Amino acid sequence: MKALIITDQSEPVEIVEKPIPEPINGQVRVKLKAAALNRRDQWIRQGMYPNIQFGKVLGSDGAGVIEAIGEGVSESLVGKEVIINPNVNWGSDPKAQASDYSVLGMPTHGTFAEYIVVEVDRLQDKPEHLNWSEAAALPLAGLTAYRALFHHGAASAGKIVLISGVGGGVAQFAFQFALAAGCNVYVTSGSKEKMQKCISMGAKGAYSYREEAWFKKVQKETDGFDVVIDSAGGNQINDFIKIMKPAGRIVFYGATNGTPEKLDMFRMFWNQITLQGSTMGNDQEFEAMVAFVNEHQIKPVVDSERPFDQIISAFDEMKAGKQFGKLVLEF
Missing domain, CATH: 3.90.180.10 (Medium-chain alcohol dehydrogenases, catalytic domain)
Structure with a gap:
């Protein structure tokens, strides 16, 4: 073979x-x-x-x-x-x-x-x-997205969710799963084409992370996010912290941008914000993910x-x- x-x-x-x-x-x-x-x-x-x-x-x-x-x-x-x-x-x-x-x-x-x-x-x-x-x-990306979004992120209908770097495979599944669950979903990307594609698929808004102060637009246009799903880490974690609702959850399943040079712990503890790592998922979550895909006919x-x-x-x-x-x- x-x-x-x-x-x-x-x-x-x-x-x-x-x-x-x-x-x-x-x-x-x-x-x-x-x-x-x-x-x-x-x-x-x-x-x-x-x-x-x-x-x-x-x-x-x-x-x-x-x-x-x-x-x-x-x-x-x-x-x-x-x-x-x-x-x-x-x-x-x-x-x-x-x-x-x-x-x-x-x-x-x-x-x-x-x-x-x-x-x-x-x-x-x-x-x-x-x-x-x-x-x-x-399988792999779907399972990773499912655990990050639902187990750690506790996303549910009506929650306001940001998927960062939506061009990646896991991020795309997290985007589709959040839409199917009835969340209000926003995305970030470095590509205008990918941002427009997500808007056409149901995103409430899209922001370019290439813009230095993109998070300020978020602050003007939303009341903040309940959940952020991220794969890159790095200094943008502090941008997420600024746009979280109280008791918001930032879930990251990768760190391609490395670790933040500093972390705004003062804002985190005052606003009860969780920063949570995640990877793949257990076998029960794999079964649940496949059932979710079947139920919502996700492609x-x-x-x-x-x-x-x-x-x-x-x-x-x-x-x-x-x-x-x-x-x-x-x-």
């Missing part, structure tokens, strides 16, 4: 031929129909991820058909259309992941291959209203689809950061 692995060569990712894996006890083999990129994959490609293991198949998102089963698995599952939960060993505590937790696609072989073997409990039925590309786009935003052989071009496009929606590979 064709598979994309991480290498120590000049091109750090390479398509190679590997044996088709065989499922053992409690496992199934899935013939993948589509897989999707995440920024995690690009960070691994750039050597910006901890504990990189060469020779591993990358990819955390995928959807396909169960083709073969291992011992102890019901034969009735053969032929079932599924999506894959990318959690590996979350652990027994729903509040936080275990010390040996990892994400599918390094160190465990991932979805950038024609076939994958996974534990049977990693699978959920593919939502019927999604095509293969949309289904493959859902992931897909920027482009291409044959698996062209996966390197998808990596290059992700690095450029101009896409709006997920980059999907088809098998």
Whole structure:
């Protein structure tokens, strides 16, 4: 089978031929129909991820058909259309992941291959209203957004929510989920096109974070936010603090801009503001996320689809950061 692995060569990712894996006890083999990129994959490609293991198949998102089963698995599952939960060993505590937790696609072989073997409990039925590309786009980013927005952010109908950097995959899901939940949703972006796209999809307002005092517009046009969902961190955290309602929650699932040079703790404690880290989500939240997508008939935003052989071009496009929606590979 064709598979994309991480290498120590000049091109750090390479398509190679590997044996088709065989499922053992409690496992199934899935013939993948589509897989999707995440920024995690690009960070691994750039050597910006901890504990990189060469020779591993990358990819955390995928959807396909169960083709073969291992011992102890019901034969009735053969032929079932599924999506894959990318959690590996979350652990027994729903509040936080275990010390040996990892994400599918390094160190465990991932979805950038024609076939994958996974534990049977990693699978959920593919939502019927999604095509293969949309289904493959859902798992990692959808789960991360769901936990950040609902578990940590406590978002609900009528809440005023800001999604920062809405061009990213997790941010787009958080945007769609907040709209579906009946929130009043605002966004930030560095792209006018992405801002306009979000307005057309239902955003109440959009702000360019490239404008130095963008938050002052927010202060004039709104009463502040109940929830902010952010991936970048950095000094803009203090801008968020200025535009929060009392008891507001700032939830961040990344820190691409690093840590703030200082933190306005005085305003935080006086206004009872929470600054909360978040990552991925537990298995129960994955099930709840898929149920939410089914209930509201949410369709992931897909920027482009291409044959698996062209996966390197998808990596290059992700690095450029101009896409709006997920980059999907088809098998």
